[in-house]
Amino acid sequence: MSFAPDIVERLARARSDLRMGVPILITGEGSAILVLAAETLTAPRLTDIINLEVETSLAITARRAETLKARVYDGDLARIRLPQDVDLGWVKGIADPADDLNKPMKGPLNSQRDGPAGLHRTALKIVKSARLLPAALTCRPENPARFALENGLTVIPADLAAPDLETTSALHPVVHARLPMSAAEAGRLHVFRPEDGAEEHYAIEIGRPARDKPVLARLHSACFTGDVLGSLKCDCGPQLRGALAHMGSEGEGVLLYLNQEGRGIGLANKMRAYSLQDQGFDTVEANHRLGFEDDERDFKIGAKLLKNMGFSSVRLLTNNPKKISMMENEGVTVAERVPLKVGKTDQNAAYLATKAAKSGHLL
Secondary structure (H helix, E strand, O other), X not given: OOOOOOHHHHHHHHHHHHHHOOOEEEEEOOEEEEEEEHHHOOHHHHHHHHHOOOOEEEEEEHHHHHHHOOOOOOOOEEEEEOOOOOOHHHHHHHHOHHHOOOOOOOOOOOEEOOOOOHHHHHHHHHHXXXXXXXXXXXXXXXXXXXXXXXXXXXXXXXXXXXXXXXXXXXXXXXXXXXXXXXXXXXXXXXXXXXXOOOOOEEEEEEXXXXXXXXXXXXXXXXXXXXXXXXXXOOOHHHHHHHHHHHHHHHOOEEEEEEOOHHHHOOHHHHHHHHHHHHOOOOHHHHHHHHOOOOOOOOOHHHHXXXXXXXXXXXXXXXXXXXXXXXXXXXXXXXXXXXXXXXXOOOOOHHHHHHHHHHHOOOO
């Protein structure tokens, strides 16, 4: 019998530590690295790292490195050596593009090209999954096992963490209850909780759709600004209400409300992207400057929820062909694509044009 946390629980603890500015230790490749998220790094902790007098670098994604004109020797990431006079402002400036236009010259930046980068890759994946800016301060402390024990640090073996960082966490139903709505009185809300401690996801079931024929379905990513505040910068709110109204008129359907705000980067980073858009960058460019890909969402969650509820075939309410191919790849048949073209405004016309031109949406 053991009460020790397994790797899924340790990863959840690591995400929480990083969000609070607490370092973690990642082991593997015959070595180990100490990791702190650049976004939550404090001046005292930076001083502590410098006082260790070991080689230290700032790991950033290739997307962010491209913006900074830093050399990328490790494929999808760059390890930037810290300058002699490093301070907290320098670290934050490399991680956060907020002042890129005001201070375009960040360098010269010296990229590390020797030694393996696998542990740094794992570090960035964990930082991303914590919904923080994808930048991690890393170093290799002497006697890492003793260092972690003496400082009470969460230790993550990279080889054990890899499968959980690459795959969707198992989802379990928590509760469901009747929920009359303006779109349909015959509504029911299902709550699903992932094993990895991440955000819960919801399924809104309208009527009692049969499980042996295609169900009218919508995969909707959470959008606090659009769904709740009525933002005019996107079409999310109108799509949510339009999908529910469509299901209400047909008398049945399932809307999956996935907590993947801001294309999977979280609300804070989404607001950072909005700030960059105010500087003249489009949606995709803003994400890249932050260090993220065009879209960091995992739509496989939607397929898992549908199969969990007993559905194997859908009439999918979407303008996004990627959702269709994902469903098919995950074993859910898309019998029909049902267009959902609502919510165009003067304020979001450029946003919709970018979705069509760069993300392949059928608008």
